[in-house]
Amino acid sequence: MASVSVKSNLIGGEWRDSADGRENRNPSNVADVIGLYASGNAGMVDEAVAAAQAALPAWSTSTPQQRFDILDRAGTEVLARRDELGRLLSREEGKILAEGCGEVARAGQILKFMAGEALRNPGDVLPSVRPGVKVEVTREPVGVVGIITPWNFPIAIPAWKIAPALAYGNTVVFKPAELVPGSAWELVDILHRAGLPHGVLNLVMGKGRDVGQAILDHRGIDAVSFTGSVATGRTAVATVAARGGKVQAEMGGKNPLVVMDDANLDIAVEAAVNGAFYSTGQRCTASSRLIVTKGIHDRFLAAMRERVSALRVGDALAKDTQIGPVVDERQLAQDLRYVEIGKEDGGKAETGGEPVKHDNEGYFMQPVLFSGTTNDMRINREEVFGPVASIIRVGDYEEALATANDTEFGLCAGIATTSLKHAEHFKRHSRAGMVMVNLPTAGVDYHVPFGGAKGSSYGQREQGTYAKEFYTTVKTAYTA
Numbered sequence: 495m496a497s498v499s500v501k502s503n504l505i506g507g508e509w510r511d512s513a514d515g516r517e518n519r520n521p522s523n524v525a526d527v528i529g530l531y532a533s534g535n536a537g538m539v540d541e542a543v544a545a546a547q548a549a550l551p552a553w554s555t556s557t558p559q560q561r562f563d564i565l566d567r568a569g570t571e572v573l574a575r576r577d578e579l580g581r582l583l584s585r586e587e588g589k590i591l592a593e594g595c596g597e598v599a600r601a602g603q604i605l606k607f608m609a610g611e612a613l614r615n616p617g618d619v620l621p622s623v624r625p626g627v628k629v630e631v632t633r634e635p636v637g638v639v640g641i642i643t644p645w646n647f648p649i650a651i652p653a654w655k656i657a658p659a660l661a662y663g664n665t666v667v668f669k670p671a672e673l674v675p676g677s678a679w680e681l682v683d684i685l686h687r688a689g690l691p692h693g694v695l696n697l698v699m700g701k702g703r704d705v706g707q708a709i710l711d712h713r714g715i716d717a718v719s720f721t722g723s724v725a726t727g728r729t730a731v732a733t734v735a736a737r738g739g740k741v742q743a744e745m746g747g748k749n750p751l752v753v754m755d756d757a758n759l760d761i762a763v764e765a766a767v768n769g770a771f772y773s774t775g776q777r778c779t780a781s782s783r784l785i786v787t788k789g790i791h792d793r794f795l796a797a798m799r800e801r802v803s804a805l806r807v808g809d810a811l812a813k814d815t816q817i818g819p820v821v822d823e824r825q826l827a828q829d830l831r832y833v834e835i836g837k838e839d840g841g842k843a844e845t846g847g848e849p850v851k852h853d854n855e856g857y858f859m860q861p862v863l864f865s866g867t868t869n870d871m872r873i874n875r876e877e878v879f880g881p882v883a884s885i886i887r888v889g890d891y892e893e894a895l896a897t898a899n900d901t902e903f904g905l906c907a908g909i910a911t912t913s914l915k916h917a918e919h920f921k922r923h924s925r926a927g928m929v930m931v932n933l934p935t936a937g938v939d940y941h942v943p944f945g946g947a948k949g950s951s952y953g954q955r956e957q958g959t960y961a962k963e964f965y966t967t968v969k970t971a972y973t974a
């Protein structure tokens with residue numbers, strides 16, 4: 495590997511030379527080394543924060559047109575390189591090529607949408623309650639924003655945090671997940687070449703416990719946006735709030751899909767298979783609890799068994815693969831451990847749950863469908879984050895709704911039904927931040943708010959025009 499150059503960190507507009515790099519390996523084929531990526535440290539976070547602070551006065555007062563042009567140009571390049579970047583993404587994360595390319599397109603669309611937000615940032619002018627006084631309410635950037643992202647959406651999540659941060663005039667210190675630095679590096683390179691002034695966007699790749707922790711602790715970072723596990727998210731919230739910073743965290747889900755007796759069976763099965771198993775189940779919006787009323791239960795179970803057992807697991811880049819590998823060895827061990835826990839707790843694995851032998855050495859696992867489970871079992875309470883879903887049989891709609899809401903999480907919830915009454919009631923009474931009717935729980939639009947209730951999310955919503963709630967602060971000015 496000596497001749498392969500290391501992809502480096504970007505600090506103050508300079509790509510930092512790095513002799514050593516961490517190998518980025520393909521989970522479909524661990525012999526395939528995608529590249530070497532620099533691993534930074536707390537000292538580099540200090541430098542990146544200093545660069546972001548130095549760049550802030552000019553960037554926060556730049557014209558909306560300047561910010562629009564850069565984000566729009568970056569979006570155009572991302573969309574033009576969709577297939578190439580999608581391939582890189584699938585190679586490093588393991589989601590299948592169609593999903594990788596789709597995610598890249600989503601990142602391009604987010605950049606373009608957020609370019610428009612630079613122009614749309616609104617304010618109010620009001621008459622004062624006092625005579626002869628004018629009141630203005632304006633939004634200003636929060637300052638330097640730290641961005642920490644997970645491995646499961648290597649380009650879309652970085653884009654949906656970085657793009658609004660920049661659009662509203664903030665400067666950024668960005669740390670992607672160590673497992674997937676490739677897509678993040680390309681996104682930063684594209685934004686840098688699109689014309690960002692030096693220091694506006696800084697990239698510090700490296701370990702969460704070093705670089706990520708330094709971002710949480712740094713008093714020069716005014717706000718932190720985090721997506722990842724519940725444990726790290728809670729640490730992020732406590733650490734940043736304790737030093738007076740603004741913080742937003744998107745964490746886990748244990749998302750229910752309710753299947754009602756009156757559901758269209760094909761629609762219900764399609765939503766369940768997609769929501770539970772696509773992207774190898776590695777989505778915080780995945781439907782891991784399939785809550786099924788008794789009249790349709792046996793037909794739904796039979797149809798699901800057939801569909802799930804036929805899912806083709808394999809190399810993410812191969813044309814006929816439907817389910818790619820699990821992201822790494824540790825996550826595969828976690829998924830298989832939960833399969834054992836599900837069985838020990840009395841669930842029946844109807845199909846799947848074993849490692850899959852493949853010509854490549856990769857982290858392949860056959861998606862598993864449990865039946866006969868109850869909502870108090872660990873597989874129905876804890877986030878597995880893999881291709882593991884369970885069916886919970888219930889009597890009626892009321893029991894289904896109560897079961898759906900009986901969780902510490904509240905990211906997304908779905909219902910398959912042809913009843914307008916149940917659909918409307920579920921939308922109103924489901925304790926989740928996002929509700930889907932006759933659709934998979936996973937797979938969201940990029941121009942509307944994203945986020946959950948209860949333990950799933952902390953702080954303001956992400957995405958769409960709501961992103962400004964986190965990335966701006968409101969100022970009220972009085973003029974006599």
Ligand SMILES: NC(=O)C1=CN([C@@H]2O[C@H](COP(=O)(O)OP(=O)(O)OC[C@H]3O[C@@H](n4cnc5c(N)ncnc54)[C@H](OP(=O)(O)O)[C@@H]3O)[C@@H](O)[C@H]2O)C=CC1
Pocket residue numbers: 642643644645646669670671672673700701702703705706707708710721722723724726727729744745746747777778825828877878879
């Ligand atoms: N809600 C979601 O979308 C996701 C949930 N998960 C869940 O989390 C589990 C573990 O996955 P994992 O990747 O370890 O999740 P983490 O929460 O540990 O990782 C998310 C991000 O936080 C970083 N990080 C890790 N430790 C710290 C720290 N002390 N301070 C600041 N940042 C830190 C990580 O860096 P690095 O990885 O480089 O060390 C990564 O960039 C999964 O099995 C799954 O259940 C995982 C991914 C996404």
Ligand SMILES: O=C(O)CCC(=O)C(=O)O
Pocket residue numbers: 646647721776777778779935936937938
């Ligand atoms: O389902 C989606 O489209 C987004 C999911 C997501 O953001 C996540 O899994 O972290």
